[in-house]
Amino acid sequence: MYERIREKLGILADAAKYDVSCASSGSNRKNENKGIGDAEGAGICHTYTEDGRCVSLLKILLTNHCIYDCAFCVSRRSNDIRRAAFTVEEVVELTMNFYRRNYIEGLFLSSGIFKNADYTMERLVRIVKKLRQDERFNGYIHLKTIPGASDELLREAGMYADRMSINLEMPTERGLKLLAPEKSHSEVEKPLKYIQNNITQFESEKALIKSVPKFVPAGQSTQIVVGATTESDKEILYTANAFYRNFSLKRVYYSGYIPISYDSRLPVIGSQPPLIRENRLYQADWLMRFYGFKVQEILDDLHPNLEIDVDPKLGWALRNLDRFPVDINTADYHMILRVPGIGVGSALKIVQARRFNRLHENHLRKLGIAFRKARHFIRYADSPMQLKEYEAGHIKNLILSEGKSKYQSNPDNQLSLF
Amino acid sequence: MELYIFDGSLEGLLTAVFECYTRKSKIIKLVGQAHYVPDVFDAGFHVVSDREKGERVWKGLCAKLGKEWQLRFYQAYLSERPEAFQHLLNFARYVIDRPAGASENYAHPDVLAISQTARQVHREKHRMEAFVRFQKTGDGIYYAHIEPDFDVLPLVSEHFENRYADQRWIIYDLKRKYGLYYDLEKTEEIELGAAPQLSVVNALPAGLLDPKEELYTLLWQDYFKTTNISARKNTRLHVRHVPRRYWKYLSEKQR
Ligand code: SF4
Numbered sequence: 116m117y118e119r120i121r122e123k124l125g126i127l128a129d130a131a132k133y134d135v136s137c138a139s140s141g142s143n144r145k146n147e148n149k150g151i152g153d154a155e156g157a158g159i160c161h162t163y164t165e166d167g168r169c170v171s172l173l174k175i176l177l178t179n180h181c182i183y184d185c186a187f188c189v190s191r192r193s194n195d196i197r198r199a200a201f202t203v204e205e206v207v208e209l210t211m212n213f214y215r216r217n218y219i220e221g222l223f224l225s226s227g228i229f230k231n232a233d234y235t236m237e238r239l240v241r242i243v244k245k246l247r248q249d250e251r252f253n254g255y256i257h258l259k260t261i262p263g264a265s266d267e268l269l270r271e272a273g274m275y276a277d278r279m280s281i282n283l284e285m286p287t288e289r290g291l292k293l294l295a296p297e298k299s300h301s302e303v304e305k306p307l308k309y310i311q312n313n314i315t316q317f318e319s320e321k322a323l324i325k326s327v328p329k330f331v332p333a334g335q336s337t338q339i340v341v342g343a344t345t346e347s348d349k350e351i352l353y354t355a356n357a358f359y360r361n362f363s364l365k366r367v368y369y370s371g372y373i374p375i376s377y378d379s380r381l382p383v384i385g386s387q388p389p390l391i392r393e394n395r396l397y398q399a400d401w402l403m404r405f406y407g408f409k410v411q412e413i414l415d416d417l418h419p420n421l422e423i424d425v426d427p428k429l430g431w432a433l434r435n436l437d438r439f440p441v442d443i444n445t446a447d448y449h450m451i452l453r454v455p456g457i458g459v460g461s462a463l464k465i466v467q468a469r470r471f472n473r474l475h476e477n478h479l480r481k482l483g484i485a486f487r488k489a490r491h492f493i494r495y496a497d498s499p500m501q502l503k504e505y506e507a508g509h510i511k512n513l514i515l516s517e518g519k520s521k522y523q524s525n526p527d528n529q530l531s532l533f
Numbered sequence: 534m535e536l537y538i539f540d541g542s543l544e545g546l547l548t549a550v551f552e553c554y555t556r557k558s559k560i561i562k563l564v565g566q567a568h569y570v571p572d573v574f575d576a577g578f579h580v581v582s583d584r585e586k587g588e589r590v591w592k593g594l595c596a597k598l599g600k601e602w603q604l605r606f607y608q609a610y611l612s613e614r615p616e617a618f619q620h621l622l623n624f625a626r627y628v629i630d631r632p633a634g635a636s637e638n639y640a641h642p643d644v645l646a647i648s649q650t651a652r653q654v655h656r657e658k659h660r661m662e663a664f665v666r667f668q669k670t671g672d673g674i675y676y677a678h679i680e681p682d683f684d685v686l687p688l689v690s691e692h693f694e695n696r697y698a699d700q701r702w703i704i705y706d707l708k709r710k711y712g713l714y715y716d717l718e719k720t721e722e723i724e725l726g727a728a729p730q731l732s733v734v735n736a737l738p739a740g741l742l743d744p745k746e747e748l749y750t751l752l753w754q755d756y757f758k759t760t761n762i763s764a765r766k767n768t769r770l771h772v773r774h775v776p777r778r779y780w781k782y783l784s785e786k787q788r
Contacts, residue, residue, distance in 0.1 A: 167770030
C-alpha cells in the first residue's frame with residue numbers, strides 16, 4: 116500500500132516539475148470558517164530544491180496519460196514511460212496531510228489529457244471542490260486549465276481555485292505548430308478570455324453585493340518555453356507583453372527548455388538549458404511590471420535579443436546615456452528607479468531620506484544600493500568633479516571588471532535580479 | 534558618559550529611557566545584566582524595571598511612530614543583541630525629542646541600525662513560518678521544535694493560529710526552552726518539563742507518533758527529491774535560500 120502511493124507520487128511529481136510557475140501569493144482567501152489554511156498575503160517557500168527553486172505548492176499531475184503528442188512534453192503519447200493516475204481521494208489526502216505538517220502552501224494540480232478534455236477537467240474540479248467543501252481547506256490552489264474544456268467546467272473550477280493558468284508553451288504560433296501541430300495559441304486565448312471576463316464580472320458584482328463568492332482571486336498566469344524553438348527574445352517579450360495587456364495576466368513564466376526527447380526538431384539531450392537567457396527574460400519582465408519600462412524600450416528590431424553580459428536595465432542605461440547622470444537629491448522617483456544598481460526599495464528610501472539631508476555617498480552606500488554600479492549614472496551631494504564624460508563602452512568595461520565574480524566566473528549560471 | 538544596567542526585559546529597556554529624562558542624563562551606555570562585567574571605577578546605575586514608567590515611554594513613542602515602526606522597535610528588541618539595546622535607547626530618545634516623522638531619517642545611525650536589525654528578525658520569523666515541520670503525535674497534536682537565532686516565537690503565533698485553526702499544535706524553542714501551545718481556542722506559552730530528546734526525522738520518539746507519520750515523512754522526502762531538476766543543479770543558490778544551520782530541523786534534508 117505504502118509502495119503504490121510512493122510510486123505514484125514519484126511519477127506524477129516528476130512529470131509536473133517542468134512547469135516552473137510556483138507562486139502562491141496574490142490570493143485573498145482567509146481562514147474564516149475555523150477550517151484549515153490561509154492563503155492571504157504573500158506565499159511562503161517551505162523549502163528549495165537542490166536546483167534552487169522554491170517549493171511552495173505540492174505540484175503534481177493527476178495523470179501522465181495523454182492522448183496528445185506534443186514533442187516538448189514528457190507525458191506525450193509516443194513517449195515510452197511508466198504511466199500512473201491518482202484517484203480524487205489520493206490527491207485530497209496528500210494535500211491535506213502535507214498542508215497540516217506545514218510542508219506546503221497548497222496544491223498545484225495539472226494533468227495529461229485522458230479520454231478527452233472534459234473528462235479530465237471534471238476530475239480536477241471534483242478534487243478542488245472536495246478540498247474546499249469537505250475539508251474546509253483555505254490554502255492556495257493553482258489549477259491548470261485543460262485546453263478544450265467546456266465553459267461550464269471552467270467556471271466551476273474558478274469558484275474553487277485561487278489561480279488558473281494555461282500554457283502558451285512556444286512564444287509564437289509558428290513555433291507551437293512545429294512541435295505540437297494539434298495545438299494553437301487561439302485555444303489558449305479562448306479560456307484565458309473566458310476566465311478573465313468572469314473575473315471582471317464577479318468583481319463588478321462585488322461592488323454591489325458583499326457576499327459574492329471568490330472567483331480566481333489570484334488571477335491567471337501562463338508559461339512560455341524558451342530555447343526549444345528559434346524565436347528571439349523580442350518575440351518572446353512582445354508576446355508576453357501582449358498577453359499581460361489583453362488578458363490581465365498576473366505572471367508570465369519563462370522556462371528554459373530542458374531537452375527530454377530525441378526528436379530532431381528539438382535541442383539534443385544533454386545540452387544545457389539556457390539558464391542565463393531565462394534569467395535575463397525574468398529581469399526584463401520585472402522592468403515592465405515594476406519599473407515602468409515599455410517593452411519597446413527594452414528590445415526592438417535593432418536589439419532583438421537581451422545581452423548576456425549585462426542585465427537589461429544596465430543595457431538600457433548604456434544605450435541612453437543622454438538621460439544620465441541623474442541627481443539623487445532632486446530627480447523624480449521614476450527616474451531614480453531607472454538607475455542601474457538601484458531597486459524599488461532603495462529608490463523609495465532615497466526619496467524619503469532626502470527630505471532630511473542632502474544625500475552623500477556614505478548615505479547611499481548605507482541605503483543598500485549597488486553603489487559601484489550606480490555611481491556612473493548619478494550625482495549626489497559630494498560627487499567627485501567629473502572631468503570627462505565616459506562613453507558607454509568604457510562604463511560597461513569598468514562595471515564588468517569590478518563585478519567579475521558576478522558576471523563571468525559563474526559556473527552555475529544563476530544571477531540575481533539586479 | 535553614564536553606564537545604565539537593566540534586566541534585559543523590554544519593560545526594563547523602556548524604563549531606562551524614562552530614567553534618562555528624570556536623571557537628565559546626556560550620553561548613556563546601556564548594558565543588559567547578562568553582559569555586565571562589574572567595573573571598579575564605574576559602578577553604573579541599576580535600572581529597576583517599572584511597568585508604569587515603561588508604559589509611559591511606550592505611549593510617548595507610539596504617539597510619534599506609525600504602526601510599522603512600533604513593530605520594528607519590538608522586532609529589534611527580540612534580536613536579543615546587546616548593541617540593539619543601545620540603538621533602541623538612542624532611537625527612543627531621538628524620536629521623543631523630535632516632531633513625528635523623524636523615524637524616516639534613514640541616514641541617522643540608530644534609525645538605520647534598527648531598521649536593519651528589525652529586517653533580520655523579520656526574515657528569521659518568516660523562515661520559521663516556512664521551516665517548521667510538524668509531526669503528528671498519537672494524541673493528534675502537531676508538534677515541531679525550532680532553534681531560531683532570534684526570539685521569534687512571539688512574532689509567529691498569530692500566523693500559525695490563523696493557518697491551523699482546526700488542529701492542536703505545539704512549536705517549541707529548544708534554545709530558549711519555551712514553546713507555544715494552541716488548543717483550538719487560544720495559544721499559551723508552555724515549558725516542557727523534559728524537552729523531548731530529538732533526532733530529527735522522528736523529532737519525537739516513534740512510540741509517541743501517529744502510525745501514519747512515517748509515511749508522510751517519506752512521501753515528503755520523495756517529493757523533495759523528485760521535484761528537483763538535476764540539469765539545473767545549483768547548490769550555491771540552494772544553500773543561500775536554505776542556510777545549513779536549519780537543515781537539521783528539515784525532514785527533507787535527512788536523507
Ligand atoms: S497535451 Fe499537455 S500533457 Fe499532453 S502531451 Fe501536450 S503538453 Fe503534454
